[in-house]
Amino acid sequence: MDYLPIFAQLHDKPVLVVGGGDVALRKIKLLLAAGARVTVLARTIIPSIRALPDDQVICLQAEFGEHPVAGYKLIVAATDIPAVNRRVHAEGQLHNIWVNAVDDPDNGDFIMPAIVDRSPLVMAISSGGKAPVLARMWREKLEQLASQSTQDMAKLAAHNRSLVKSSLSNLQQRRDFWERFFAGPALSLLQSGKHEQAQQLLSHELAGFSVNQGEVYLVGAGPGDPELLTIKAMQYMQKADVIVHDGLVSEAVLELSRRDAERISVAKKAGLHSMQQNDINQLLVQLANEGKRVCRLKGGDPFIYGRGGEECQALKKAGVRYFVVPGITAAAGCAAYAGIPLTHRDYAQTLHLVTGHCQPNGERPDWLALARSRQTLVVYMGLITSEQLSQQLIRHGRSETTPVAVIENGTLATQRCITGNLQHLPDLIRSHDIKSPALIVIGEVVALASELSWFQQHEQHDTPQTTSHVA
Template sequence: MDIFPISLKLKQQICLIVGGGSIAYRKAVLLSQAGAVLHIVAPQIDEQLQQLVKTHQGELFFDVFKPTVLEQPYRLVIAATDQPNVNRHVFEECEARNLLVNSVDDIPHCRFMVPAIVDRAPLLISIASNGTSPVLSRQIRTQLETLIPHGMGKLAKFSGQWRKQVKAHIPNPEQRRIFWEDLYASSLKEQVFNDNLDAANLLIEQALQTWQTPKGEVYLVGAGPGDPELLTLKALRLMQQADVVIYDRLVSEPILNLCRRDAERVYVGKARSNHAVPQEGINALLVEYAQQGKRVCRLKGGDPFIFGRGGEEIQELVDANVTFQVVPGITAASGCSAYAGIPLTHRDYAQSVRFLTGHLKEGSPELPWKELVYENQTLVLYMGLVGLETISQKLIEHGQRPTMPIALISKGTTPEQKVVVGTLADIASKVIEHEIQAPTLTIIGEVVNLREKLKWQ
């Protein structure tokens, strides 16, 4: 995060704008809407800007900028002239006095940025790009304008009127947050949007009367193979409302950052022969947090029910009588193969696909080798990088041709995705040559040959 977002209360605060043209006018409109008292300094000041300042009991100074102007106790200053040397001078003088200063369209000489704004007063949404792309910020603002009902301002105001009473009835802040979340998921929004305030007041009164301490719950959420845009809508919603997020090694940082910002995070990642928390410990953690009344998001890479041990975790929750939800995710086989341009099935090459785990047990994977040696099927191996050479040899020993195509997809669907294609005979040597790292998915079958034609990443 390059800048720290804040919302300033400027009502009745004196703010200075240096400049008297159209740019200064645009900034003056925003500041006046926030209730600021405006002072304008410029040799010439547009008539429209003069009228705005007079309407809001501000002051006009028809003069060039001089440092003595800053002897006034200004809350913030905006340099909005068309002269870069003047704007720079304003910035330097403000910096010397620890005054918040913005030089319009001059990033190096800004102590704060003016964001694009979606105004649903008292609800306010700001979008900032640290000055790098104001047009993009405005486009995002336009998109948000269409998504956020104008009634949200009414809802914010209505909620504020009940805030003190709700706080007195539910002193615990975590429980109070759940109360409001549940309330916003009810018909309250529509009642307020339609100005049915009597019905809305009755609804919130009934909700307070029937309020009970919430029970804990576990959300078993599939985070997909890495690209955050592959998350389901339900996954994102539950990630945003969870009190605790228990996540594994395969959950990418961009996905983790979509979880509720103030949620407690617990890492339980497992790499080969290096388990941060054993599976039994993870199961116990889920139960423990839920029994404390927490809403727990168990965030797992891929899909929790495909080599994710989600079934074991749910068994533990059932035994402990803990409520849970399961949110499927895009499994690595589907996501990584698509991003690599390799269809898992194809009418001309593969009429079946098998998902297998390549984990070694006592030095060798336990797989039904004879069933796997079939020309028109695709094999997908999870966690098979370490045992890849052994797996390739076993398939060849049981009759598979050494020239069968094979693809390794490392860190699939992420910006670091790497795809290496070879054959059963030579793929092991390519792991070292191309420095392939886990997590890596292995695809074996004729469909691999379609990659050159179909790849899009």
């Protein structure tokens, strides 16, 4: 962040506005709405500023420098003269007073964001002066989302804040109460103008409030691109007290979770386990039994090689309530971003999803079934076993020239899609130094990648067998 958002309490605080034109008028009205006592300093002051009440605005017709600035809490430079803005900023620094220079951020200490005022709920958005039109567009969207009833809801909450605090001494309980109340029918009552009924509903729910039971949300975080998260995934990420996440969940996705939620990493990589699955199961049960709402955030989809089924079994056995939110699995997301349709009536009517990791002492793969032509095989976690995979498929009838693709960091800006043939699969991985997370796609549909690729920006031909598309 270039700027830290801060809401300033300016009620009855003195603020100096340097400038007497239309821009100054807009800033003065904003300051007055916040309860500030405003002094306007300018050689020329427009009539609409002079018409403001004398008990709210003092107008001084003078040049900057002819009036002392000491004692003001903030200074707003609302001029279009950079030299004056620089002088105002220098004087403010001399007296430890923060300065805002309108449309001139280099000569200021803070900026005034675009706001949506539904007091006591106020929303602010800013681009730091770098994209003001974009900030304005988002303000317009927020204006549409936040109706008048949003303000009524905020006023109702403010009116009852002390009552709720005295009734529920625990901070977590108060938050749970408000979340339930805001998600309930109160907003509909306020939209219908039924303010008394909304107050009665709040009193009734407060009297009958019971402590939340812990619960777990198994949420699919998708293949990497945070914009591929579902709406429900976002809702549960914002609701959770604790985020228990895998190593495949990107920082960009984690940043969309609730800011004050505790984060616990249970990252697992091939051959390296920071926490065994049974320990993860026990952790989820333990956190839920503590009354916490737990978001178990998994890369891709929790029920496709995410061991979500095992975790649900453990939660079910322990009597813990749980919810499952599907995610876009890596096979679908990465292949789509590489321009590879997993099925195509001219190339493949069957799709197999398999893992390169097997349960110890588990059954061997059905190589004959996997080696059939005119089908697509997608291998999760197959980098380490790629040599065995290539050999077994060829041995059981798959052609050596079957197209293959290895997709690294699928759906992210760092995505690489390396294509070649089945015989050279291990060499592709070694020569291009492919690292996890990576997905292997085997089948005739891979040949369409060069035609349908849309996410990569250019192509590079390394060998007759290998095409590398580097984003």
